[in-house]
Amino acid sequence: MSEYWNDIFGGTKSLLVGLGITAREFFKPVVTEQYPWEVPVMTPRFRGHIELVKNAETGKPNCVVCGMCMRSCPSGCITLAGKKPEGEKKKVLTQYELDFTKCSLCGSCIESCNFNAIQFSKDYNLASTRKEDYLFDLLKRLEEQS
Amino acid sequence: MNIVEQTRIALLELFPDLAAADAEARAKAEAEAAEAAEAVAPVEAEQEVTAAAATGEAETATPPPAEESAEAATPETKAAAAEKEPAAEGPRQNGVAVGDYDRHGVHLDVLCDPQQVVAAAEILDQAGFFIEAITGVDWLKEDQMEVIYDYNRNDGRLCRVVVRTRIPRAEPELPSITNVYPGANWHEREAYDFFGIRFLGHPDLTRILLPEDADFYPLLKDFTL
Amino acid sequence: MTAPIRCREDETFVLNLGPQHPATHGVLRVKLTMDGEYVVKAEPVLGYIHRMHEKMAEDRTFAQFMPNTARMDYLHALAYNHGYVLTVERAAGIEVPERAEYIRVITVELNRLTSHLLWWAAFLLDLGGFSPLLYAFDDREQILDLLERVTGSRLTYCYFRFGGVYNDIDDDFITGTRNFIKRLRSRLPRLYHDLVTKNIILIKRLKDIGFVSKEQCRKYGATGPLLRGSGVQFDIRKNEPYSVYPEFDFDIPVYDEGDCMARYMVRMDEIEQSMRIIEQALDKLPDGPVRAKVPKILKPAAGDYYAAVEAARGSFGCRLVCNGDKSPYRLKLRSPTFSNLSLFGEVAEGMLLADALAFMGSLDLVIPEIDR
Numbered sequence: 073m074s075e076y077w078n079d080i081f082g083g084t085k086s087l088l089v090g091l092g093i094t095a096r097e098f099f100k101p102v103v104t105e106q107y108p109w110e111v112p113v114m115t116p117r118f119r120g121h122i123e124l125v126k127n128a129e130t131g132k133p134n135c136v137v138c139g140m141c142m143r144s145c146p147s148g149c150i151t152l153a154g155k156k157p158e159g160e161k162k163k164v165l166t167q168y169e170l171d172f173t174k175c176s177l178c179g180s181c182i183e184s185c186n187f188n189a190i191q192f193s194k195d196y197n198l199a200s201t202r203k204e205d206y207l208f209d210l211l212k213r214l215e216e217q218s
Numbered sequence: 219m220n221i222v223e224q225t226r227i228a229l230l231e232l233f234p235d236l237a238a239a240d241a242e243a244r245a246k247a248e249a250e251a252a253e254a255a256e257a258v259a260p261v262e263a264e265q266e267v268t269a270a271a272a273t274g275e276a277e278t279a280t281p282p283p284a285e286e287s288a289e290a291a292t293p294e295t296k297a298a299a300a301e302k303e304p305a306a307e308g309p310r311q312n313g314v315a316v317g318d319y320d321r322h323g324v325h326l327d328v329l330c331d332p333q334q335v336v337a338a339a340e341i342l343d344q345a346g347f348f349i350e351a352i353t354g355v356d357w358l359k360e361d362q363m364e365v366i367y368d369y370n371r372n373d374g375r376l377c378r379v380v381v382r383t384r385i386p387r388a389e390p391e392l393p394s395i396t397n398v399y400p401g402a403n404w405h406e407r408e409a410y411d412f413f414g415i416r417f418l419g420h421p422d423l424t425r426i427l428l429p430e431d432a433d434f435y436p437l438l439k440d441f442t443l
Numbered sequence: 444m445t446a447p448i449r450c451r452e453d454e455t456f457v458l459n460l461g462p463q464h465p466a467t468h469g470v471l472r473v474k475l476t477m478d479g480e481y482v483v484k485a486e487p488v489l490g491y492i493h494r495m496h497e498k499m500a501e502d503r504t505f506a507q508f509m510p511n512t513a514r515m516d517y518l519h520a521l522a523y524n525h526g527y528v529l530t531v532e533r534a535a536g537i538e539v540p541e542r543a544e545y546i547r548v549i550t551v552e553l554n555r556l557t558s559h560l561l562w563w564a565a566f567l568l569d570l571g572g573f574s575p576l577l578y579a580f581d582d583r584e585q586i587l588d589l590l591e592r593v594t595g596s597r598l599t600y601c602y603f604r605f606g607g608v609y610n611d612i613d614d615d616f617i618t619g620t621r622n623f624i625k626r627l628r629s630r631l632p633r634l635y636h637d638l639v640t641k642n643i644i645l646i647k648r649l650k651d652i653g654f655v656s657k658e659q660c661r662k663y664g665a666t667g668p669l670l671r672g673s674g675v676q677f678d679i680r681k682n683e684p685y686s687v688y689p690e691f692d693f694d695i696p697v698y699d700e701g702d703c704m705a706r707y708m709v710r711m712d713e714i715e716q717s718m719r720i721i722e723q724a725l726d727k728l729p730d731g732p733v734r735a736k737v738p739k740i741l742k743p744a745a746g747d748y749y750a751a752v753e754a755a756r757g758s759f760g761c762r763l764v765c766n767g768d769k770s771p772y773r774l775k776l777r778s779p780t781f782s783n784l785s786l787f788g789e790v791a792e793g794m795l796l797a798d799a800l801a802f803m804g805s806l807d808l809v810i811p812e813i814d815r
Binding site: 321322323324327346348349350351353355356366368370372373374376378380399400401403404405408412425426427428429436437 | 489490493495497498501530533660661662663664665666670675676677682683746747748749750751758760762764772773775777781782785786789814815
Binding site for chain 1: 507593601609637639643739
């Protein structure tokens with residue numbers, strides 16, 4: 073019998089304590105970010121999809137078309153091609169495509185690159201209903217940026 | 219006697235020939251150790267006792283020579299295992315090998331006949347082990363299928379045991395251990411699912427992770443993506 | 444008390460719980476044979492999110508499999524990263540710099556906090572309480588922000604590398620973590636314990652529900668909070684120490700009751716213990732490199748290797764069979780909840796449906812990890 077009353081009094085008390093806590097929290101400032109009006113700043117290490125890095129001097133991509141990133145990628149999302157223009161020693165990048173639908177943002181490509189040619193972008197608000205929108209032409213993107 | 223040695227002796231029951239040879243070797247090592255202990259100045263024996271007392275073990279009652287002999291036996295068996303390893307280039311013989319824990323992560327490595335897995339499970343069940351996983355490995359070149367049982371303890375005494383057996387690839391069948399460990403049920407179903415290994419006596423050997431109408435065994439080496 | 448109303452024996456019916464039921468936390472389906480409100484037989488049906496990671500491993504190099512590990516248990520991804528790198532490091536004989544080990548411990552424990560907080564939130568949601576979810580997510584987001592600052596991702600981390608970690612932590616992260624721990628410490632007693640743990644409704648729903656005995660745990664190979672809630676002090680971090688865990692002073696919470704409340708309490712206490720580990724690791728954090736020199740293509744010697752770690756849900760083990768090639772010959776991933784869930788059928792027999800759901804919640808299921 074005493075347990076019965078204990079349950080009732082103890083239970084009522086626990087519920088009132090809980091209500092008190094909820095009530096106090098109710099008047100605390102809002103902690104959520106009001107997204108479309110407030111835009112988050114991505115941290116420097118944020119991993120967006122990869123992008124090409126431009127050489128500060130020449131304005132051309134740093135890439136030397138060695139294909140290391142393509143080989144190190146676990147899911148084969150990178151396709152790149154280059155050609156050697158006549159009279160030049162180095163290959164020039166002609167195509168760099170990223171299939172972002174397969175990318176898992178592991179960073180293997182960036183680690184494998186010895187020429188600082190690719191980096192993570194800070195694009196986070198990507199949304200589309202079409203798969204083709206995630207086939208990025210990174211070379212075109214680099215040209216558009218400048 | 220530490221748990222690894224204890225389990226090793228228990229598991230040797232599976233192989234009567236090896237057990238007899240091992241008991242002989244141990245008796246010999248014990249006798250040698252006892253002799254050595256007699257030869258050593260008593261100061262050392264005293265140290266041993268105080269050391270044992272300091273660790274607060276209740277085993278202080280056991281005479282130090284016996285303890286020493288257990289330790290003496292382990293390197294010997296390790297040496298035997300090391301001797302066996304180069305020979306492992308050919309097919310490994312059935313038996314209980316002491317594994318190099320730091321390198322491979324297991325304390326005891328048992329290779330037995332497919333018919334003995336239930337007996338092995340019973341011995342380990344008696345000794346208080348739990349089943350961690352059951353899996354297969356497809357050795358396409360040797361035309362064999364390996365079934366691996368991982369056992370572990372949860373009472374704080376560290377001893378990982380792996381029991382492995384080889385079955386012909388064309389007819390992958392072996393007895394089920396679900397009667398000993400009900401928890402093996404899903405693990406065996408998984409191995410069936412991935413490798414097509416048939417566990418005889420399993421209550422419900424159906425696909426578990428793959429769709430029930432799948433007609434392939436994905437982890438076989440001749441199944442390519 | 445009146446006797447419960449029961450149907451006639453031949454009047455059982457089959458109830459499908461899931462695969463889209465909110466209480467199954469993903470895509471688990473449980474085929475329940477019901478006698479009125481009572482469960483006669485419960486049969487979990489798995490495989491709705493099976494991806495065959497083990498086959499993928501055979502198709503990739505060791506390093507290329509890294510991102511897959513995080514996608515098994517997405518709530519405690521770093522522990523799975525850790526288990527995999529430990530196995531490969533053992534196989535290839537790679538030494539890890541001390542600073543990297545400390546960073547691993549700090550991030551894994553932070554990740555354990557997020558996992559337990561999310562479990563807490565989702566479990567209470569199963570039981571019908573909504574507001575705790577918001578408080579837990581508030582705290583969890585703080586940790587995710589901290590981890591994002593270091594690892595670059597919020598959920599499916601690919602942060603560990605063979606021989607170290609991807610990149611070093613900075614002072615902002617260290618002060619941020621210290622502040623966060625202070626904050627969680629101040630919130631735990633009030634927002635977590637006063638509001639929920641002492642709540643009469645929670646106690647009534649969890650006490651003496653879903654009893655799992657020690658022997659059942661052993662027979663089914665259960666590990667993690669489920670085992671510790673049944674009175675067995677088993678934690679890989681203590682029993683089979685790896686990384687730098689022996690350096691830290693922490694306890695393994697154990698409760699003997701074996702019911703849902705015990706498992707709840709184990710996890711709540713583990714939050715406290717994880718915070719202790721993080722604090723000590725931050726105090727002791729040595730200087731030095733965070734990554735050893737490791738060849739790009741690893742080719743471990745042929746053989747069998749095993750390593751296990753304590754993930755939030757139990758002991759996660761990797762069995763790696765190598766044949767000297769640059770990709771694993773066979774990689775077996777031993778996921779803890781696979782074993783933990785296998786005793787659900789036996790325990791749920793004869794329970795009320797609502798209690799069976801409470802029991803299922805207390806197992807802390809993450810389906811992608813069961814299905815792999």
